Amino acid sequence: MGLLNPSDWKAKWIEIGYAEDSIQRSSPMFRNDFNIDKKIESATAIITSHGLYQAYLNGKKIGNAFFTPGWTSYNKRLQYQMYDVTNLLHEGENAVGVLLGSGWYRGPLAWDDNLNIYGKDLALLLQIEVRYTDGTSKIFGTNENWKSTKSQITSSQIYNGETIDARKIKEGWKLPNYNAENWSSVKVKDLDKTNLIATYNEPIRKHETFEVVKVITTPEGDTVLDFGQNLVGFVMVNAKGKSGETIVLDHAEVLDKEGNFYTDNLRAAKQENTYILNGGSEETFEPHFTWQGFRYVRVKGLSGNIDPENFTAVALYSDMKETGTFSTSNCQVSQGC
Numbered sequence: 001m002g003l004l005n006p007s008d009w010k011a012k013w014i015e016i017g018y019a020e021d022s023i024q025r026s027s028p029m030f031r032n033d034f035n036i037d038k039k040i041e042s043a044t045a046i047i048t049s050h051g052l053y054q055a056y057l058n059g060k061k062i063g064n065a066f067f068t069p070g071w072t073s074y075n076k077r078l079q080y081q082m083y084d085v086t087n088l089l090h091e092g093e094n095a096v097g098v099l100l101g102s103g104w105y106r107g108p109l110a111w112d113d114n115l116n117i118y119g120k121d122l123a124l125l126l127q128i129e130v131r132y133t134d135g136t137s138k139i140f141g142t143n144e145n146w147k148s149t150k151s152q153i154t155s156s157q158i159y160n161g162e163t164i165d166a167r168k169i170k171e172g173w174k175l176p177n178y179n180a181e182n183w184s185s186v187k188v189k190d191l192d193k194t195n196l197i198a199t200y201n202e203p204i205r206k207h208e209t210f211e212v213v214k215v216i217t218t219p220e221g222d223t224v225l226d227f228g229q230n231l232v233g234f235v236m237v238n239a240k241g242k243s244g245e246t247i248v249l250d251h252a253e254v255l256d257k258e259g260n261f262y263t264d265n266l267r268a269a270k271q272e273n274t275y276i277l278n279g280g281s282e283e284t285f286e287p288h289f290t291w292q293g294f295r296y297v298r299v300k301g302l303s304g305n306i307d308p309e310n311f312t313a314v315a316l317y318s319d320m321k322e323t324g325t326f327s328t329s330n331c332q333v334s335q336g337c
Contacts, residue, residue, distance in 0.1 A: 002082060002198035003046065011127035011141025013191040016148040017184035025106075027153035027289065030124055030186065031097040032146040033176055036089060038132040043089050046129070048080035048196060051122040052103035052289045056174040057088040057096055065203035066316055067289070071104045074118040079199045085128065093176035096140075098124055101156045101289025108159060111268075123189060125196075147183035153288060159269040161251075162287040166278035167243060202318040206233075210315070212308035216296075218260045225297045225311055232293050233316040234273065236286045239302070243279030247301045248272060251294035261298045291316050 003009060016028045045062055047055055048069045055062040062083050069079045100122045108115055127141035152168040172178045213228040225235075230253055239247055251271040256262040263271070271292045275285040297313075299306055 002080070003196070006193040006196070009125070009127065009141075009193050009196070010139045011125055012143050013123050013125050013189045013193075014142045014144075014146055014148075014186040015121050015123045015189055017186045018148065018150070024155045025102055026150045027099055027101050027156050028122060028148055029097060029099050029151040029170075029173065030142070030146055030148050031095060031173055031178065031180060031183070032142075033093055033095050033178075034128075034140045035093055036091050036130060038134060038136070039091065040086060040089055041131045041133045042084070043086045043128060043130045045083045045085045045126065046080055047083070047098075047124075047126045048078055049098075049100055049122065049124050050074070050078075050119055050191075051105045052101040053098055053124065054288055055096065055098045055126065057085055057128075058090070058094055058176065059174040060088055062088065063203075064205055065319075066206070067103065067204050067291075070199065070201060070204075074105060074195070076195060077197050078195050079201075080125075080196055081199050081203075089128075089130065095174060095176040095178065096126070096128065097174040098126065099151055099153065099288060100124060101153070103158065103289055107157045123191060125191075125193075142186075144186065144188050146186045147180045148186045149180075149183040156287070156289045158290055159271070160290075161270055161272040161274070161292070162290045163274040163276070164285060164287070165276040166283055166285075167276060169278065202320055204316055205319045206314050206316060207319075208315045210313040212311055215306060215308055216255075216259070218255070219258055220260045222261050223299050223306055224255075224261055225299060225306075225308065227295055227297070227313045230293065230295045231313060231315045232291060233314045234287050234291050235297055236284065236312045236314060237275060238282055238284050238310040239275065239277060240282045241277045241279065241303075243277060245277045245279075245301065245303075247275045247277070247285075247299070249274075250298040250300070251292040252296045252298070253294060255296060261296065286314070 106116045131137045156162040210227045212225045214226040216224040
């Protein structure tokens, strides 16, 4: 059962404690350690945010949904999600970490750079309710003891895509006993809790994956990956290279009549994901708080021949129950001719 009254929330709303780059708006990260000194019977995490969130317990992602807490008229209804996290906790030191993204809350929506429609500051509200085998319980939640800092996601927008600088990854930040002394203290905010409601829609999850069916060199000289059909989601990339090398993925639904990469129909939306390598061993990238509509992906920045096996398209959509299927041998409908 969800939290029925605002007073059921023992956690406090928190915001970043450092000066934000108001242009790039890098995604903030929050963390805290807490100790469990009894045997656990069950544990539930309840989370929402101003913006989008991805949360972790002891290094593992909480749930498998994307773009939580979802899009509503935030001033009227802000959804929260509840997760069974019993198997993610253990006796002793535990750590919780959260990434936030601008999403619909403050990112540009529709036309004319409509920023900050619901607010300009991201915020987090999270509490973990632990029940012990001896019948007692305890709540761990966001408060003044949490810390915040900038993440490796240097910019993230729904329409324009995401930039991840792997050189900025802070190894171990999701795990207990991480040294966060250089992180900033958070700001506790007295924000509204009367508009909080339990989730009423199906979560967005990963579904089908698609391999590259063809690598195209366009008449203009671009290297383009063809995934065989239009989809909504993103591309996962495996790459290896020198520190600072950059991979840029542009997304398009069609090619023009000459066979060149075509994005005029996207208007001002860039649909561009950028990955900056840390260097060394093979690295895996996927965006956190954005998605694209595409069939074709233009790849820039990689030297040498492109191995299509290093690129996988992932469909993202609401986790709805399948009610019917359709198949055809007509290639103009199924995969294109």
